[in-house]
Amino acid sequence: MDFDFSDDQMQLRDAVRRWVDKGYGFERRKAIVAAGGFDRAAYAELAELGLCGLYVSEAHGGLGMGPVEGMVVMEELGRGIVLEPLAQTLLASALIGGYASADLQAEWLPRIASGDALVVLAHQERGLRYALGAALTRATPQGDGWTLTGRKSLVPAGDAADAWLVPALTEQGLGLFVVAKGAAGTQASGYLTQDGSRAAEVSLNGAAAQLVTRDGQTALEHAADIGIAASSAYAVGVMDQTLAVTADYLNTRKQFGVPIASFQALRHRMADMKMQLELARSMSYYASLKLHAPVAERRQALSRAKVQLGQSMRFVGQQAVQLHGGIGVTDEYIVSHYFKTLTQLEMTWGDTLHHLGEVSARMQATAGVFA
Amino acid sequence: MDFDFSDDQMQLRDAVRRWVDKGYGFERRKAIVAAGGFDRAAYAELAELGLCGLYVSEAHGGLGMGPVEGMVVMEELGRGIVLEPLAQTLLASALIGGYASADLQAEWLPRIASGDALVVLAHQERGLRYALGAALTRATPQGDGWTLTGRKSLVPAGDAADAWLVPALTEQGLGLFVVAKGAAGTQASGYLTQDGSRAAEVSLNGAAAQLVTRDGQTALEHAADIGIAASSAYAVGVMDQTLAVTADYLNTRKQFGVPIASFQALRHRMADMKMQLELARSMSYYASLKLHAPVAERRQALSRAKVQLGQSMRFVGQQAVQLHGGIGVTDEYIVSHYFKTLTQLEMTWGDTLHHLGEVSARMQATAGVFA
Amino acid sequence: MDLAFTPEELAFREEIRTWVRANLPPDIAHKVHNAQRLTRDDMQRWAKILGKKGWLGYGWPKQFGGPGWNAVQKHLFEEECALAGAPRIVPFGPVMVAPVIMAFGNREQQERFLPGIASGEVWWSQGYSEPGAGSDLASLKTRAERVGDHYIVNGQKTWTTLGQYGDWIFCLVRTSTEGKPQTGISFLLIDMKSPGVTVRPIKLLDGEHEVNEVWFDNVKVPVENLIGEENKGWTYAKHLLSHERTNIADVNRAKRELERLKRIAKAEGVYDDLRFRDQIALLEVDIVALEMLVLRVLSAEKSGKQSLDIAGLLKIRGSEIQQRYTELMMLAAGPFSLPFIFEAMDAGWQGDFPGGVVANAPLAANYFNMRKTTIYGGSNEVQRNIVAQTVLG
């Protein structure tokens, strides 16, 4: 039982933090939002840092690292509210590396690690809401391969991606497939989302696809859990920064001749925000450290984490805006962007009520970190 | 639309307040708790004030008043956390006056109004929790009358009462009966409850009973709604006093050389308590003013009121103790008794979650005070 | 004590309802019911329709051409407008500056300014807040120096809602630096077309241009535009603030939006999800309790018999509820509230909306926008200070 970071992990953290501080300032981020919410050049810089290969084995050109390193990296990206969806890269490489054939791995993993191929999960459909496992998209065998027909919503950076991981129904149940964006019968139409990042509607009309695994359900649940852990870490980075700028503001801003940090009601609010941050950080650790646990334990743990994160994100985001007053609701000041990012994250991979339902359904007679 | 009290109502309020202030001080209340939680002499004083006949028609020796007067009286009794269950008297007289035969009315109502007969509802059974309408107690016709067999729990002042209103299952469904305490086959065993008031287990073994109504379900729901309105008003009285003593304490008690009322975090807590009190008072008005509405509207309204009251009572009670610090958890100081009374009231006639379920089940497309 | 409205009040409500439903343009009502963006023209159109009827200044006494309604009648009017889907009346003219002009302006000012406000022809803005002076309003710095028969105004106002449309602006300006900060403030009416007035947009977190900075650079204002006496402006401003009434709780709009929330929850398949439905049920209770609170205040105003210390609660509770219903609408749509497609928030947009339900387009923006409600008009922290004062002294 040890929550210290290794020297290597601290070096990794420092490298990412340097890039965020120097390479991904608020002005650059604004420009990326204005240009559509995704910047291939920025994504390439993440690849240069090795981050796109974080979960790719060394044999395939990656770093072969694990959830703790993923957490370290995502938290730093959260500090800069980086728009490019590295969480997608982590889960895509984990899914292909964990479930796909050797051929498919050899085809995709080196390109993912190098940043040449951005592969993202396209699982959302109208009516699914936060459910995993159902799909209207149909997969039909065709020769050695498959064709897919259906429509997926809210695919992260979906029109900038090079391929999509697509759950689709076969006669034997849900399978997981990879579809190259260029393939005939594919179409993607992108738009901004709440936090300024990009998503797309993807339509597939007899599009050629490669099978990753016939057990799409297991893979998809695994993807969601990697996604929850990554977004938890990212959120902790966002909230850590949110507290820092809010504390600065309270110490700077004067009303009635004194810094507003001297008002006890605001001080206690800040204490409550600190509580929520540290509970969230604790559960972010928990989420990442449970990623390799047996499936039932992992699913339970990740839902617990998301319930805590959901509550923390809402409280910290809302209160940071409130404590800033007028400037908190402007577009020019960064705190509203932290708030919007935290809002969007709550509704990513299932919101608080959804995961409370999961926790409730999985309750046992005893409970604790190790159970 | 008018929330002013009439002159008569204000006179009634003043009369009850005088009695509470002069006749039912904290020391007398303590003595009553020590002696078992119910005092027949105090109940007789309520009768002398005319309160036991509040809902009894003038023809039967009562005042023939309505819900607003009931609310006025109950709020004042709440101020003194009066233990004797006048709410039971109100609902018993309303049930007998509204559902029983003329003979039965003539037999019981004058004695209720005079205070000679305390009649209380005995409806709780193990397993029922907050549900109304089921019962294991069985009613069997016998000659002109009936006999009842079963066991009822938590009957308010049940061993001090002179008769019980008992819901019991007949072959045709739930009926409501009146059983005199002296009847053969009856037994009552009393005890204290959380707030210091008295309750009893009542067992019936072929006890002779008179039928009040064959539609016990309707009558019982009506009783619950009268009970909710009465306990809401009572709770408003308790909370009003709770705020007053807490405000006094904050202005008196010094820490670090200043009155603790000067600490903003505590001031804001007080503001939040005031909010909860006034929302509760508003919904207490609403509850009483809806008592004569059509059944579906009445039931919806009373559940809404109880949801608000439940939240307000818990917050006000807990925070009052907290703001008092150490002295707040002692038996000698009155605030812990307010807290315990509010706690017990939340679990009387259905708790907050129970009534939230009722509100949820009764939701319509539109909603408001008049819908 | 009686929950029912009197027969006269019911008849009054019926009259209002009939007229509003007959005269409110359906295209505007449709936008309001779906939280689509309102243009300046939408707001002006409705204001002028009301103005023609004599109801834009619905809170005005008869002597100034208003209907002379009592508190309950005003509430019923507001309720009928809200439930029918009318836009909120832009308050700066008819609700804010007009009562000040009536109470403290001279007859010439009343004759000059009130008709344009009553008809909806002249758009007024508010010049109170300044950068650095939020809840501490009296620390304002915009200066007005008397030079002959003019004031020369220099300084900056901010958070000026819809100031980009303003014809006139009423301002608190500093005319003296002696004594307490409150004593050197005057109340000036300024033509926004005057040379030296610059309006700059502030973009808010929802991307909208709703508020502005207004800069004054040696702006000449005739002394006849001074309301009342020099250095007494603080008194007039306080009068204005005390005039903000129960409508601050906006419970009528909350009732309309609760209906919309239920529609959205049904469309998104969560109305029958017990967990989500409970959240709506709890909000329904909150709204009913707020409405009762409002009705108590109205009744006390109408009868004058009770003095209630609860008006301060209305802003706190009302704003919390506004935030909550927008939050629940967004959460109802969940993932399908994520797309932030600015054009899709306008009426008549023909594009595809992700998930196919264009009604979801404004949900996130509404939620973001409502964060302001616990900040403006005296932050809820300041409101709690005031409530605590009534309880604790």
Added chain:
Amino acid sequence: MDLAFTPEELAFREEIRTWVRANLPPDIAHKVHNAQRLTRDDMQRWAKILGKKGWLGYGWPKQFGGPGWNAVQKHLFEEECALAGAPRIVPFGPVMVAPVIMAFGNREQQERFLPGIASGEVWWSQGYSEPGAGSDLASLKTRAERVGDHYIVNGQKTWTTLGQYGDWIFCLVRTSTEGKPQTGISFLLIDMKSPGVTVRPIKLLDGEHEVNEVWFDNVKVPVENLIGEENKGWTYAKHLLSHERTNIADVNRAKRELERLKRIAKAEGVYDDLRFRDQIALLEVDIVALEMLVLRVLSAEKSGKQSLDIAGLLKIRGSEIQQRYTELMMLAAGPFSLPFIFEAMDAGWQGDFPGGVVANAPLAANYFNMRKTTIYGGSNEVQRNIVAQTVLG
């Protein structure tokens, strides 16, 4: 970073578990698992069993006869004790005064007092709080005047937990009124059998005699009972407070009580009621999050590599959770928690309990009793002041 305990830690836990389960008297464990009233004898019996094993002073270093465990080992010991249903160790001797005696007492004091604490023979009480000095501890007024080789102590302490059983009491007393309030305080050990010591019960809201007033009327205390230097007591007291560790969050007990809550919810038929069950699920998340917070602090203590500013959060969160599980247990029983039958809270009660489930007897009393947790040990308001200081300076 690793969530798993090391093999050594796991072996240690197994050893503790085996021993505790073998040596904890089952009648005591049964009482703890059902929240029945513990007698002085129950507490003493378990203390002496631990004392004999050398584990009553489980936080002590080896040089004073303790086991010399690190932070993680102490936690594992606490966890095994809690989950097995052991009574909480009465902390005033082994956890509170002993570390002060070790750090600031002289060798003679150490040899005189520590063995009786370690064995569980001598019951210690705490004399810190005074009427009128709650969170403002330094304003204490109990005086100790030096007269020859004695101090003469006069004054009153209050909230003295289980003081009715105390053999000795450690006190903060005022030996000087010069300078800041903190500078004139001394740390005295007082034999409670001394003439002039009077212990008076305070009845709490749950009807229990858990705390006391302790009066000192010209009590003679030998100067050799002074710890360290005169007027330096505040420093020692702060050392003691800083010694209150992660166990203040009491997360291990929370885990045990969560199990009990689930048992009660099942017995009362609400475990499968989705609405109620969600409340339990939320509490389960709260407890897991608190446990992670505790483990982070332990890990930092063990490795010494990180300096964390989160220890101040443990008391706030731990106390809130204690209140919440007692609240939910009571609400689970609902109406059947209303009977307040004092005798039914004792083990072995043979009477009928209303509703027939005697396990419900202590639920309300537990809930009432736990209101103290957000007040004592520095109220949660004071704790928030401290946390805010770490964030805002």
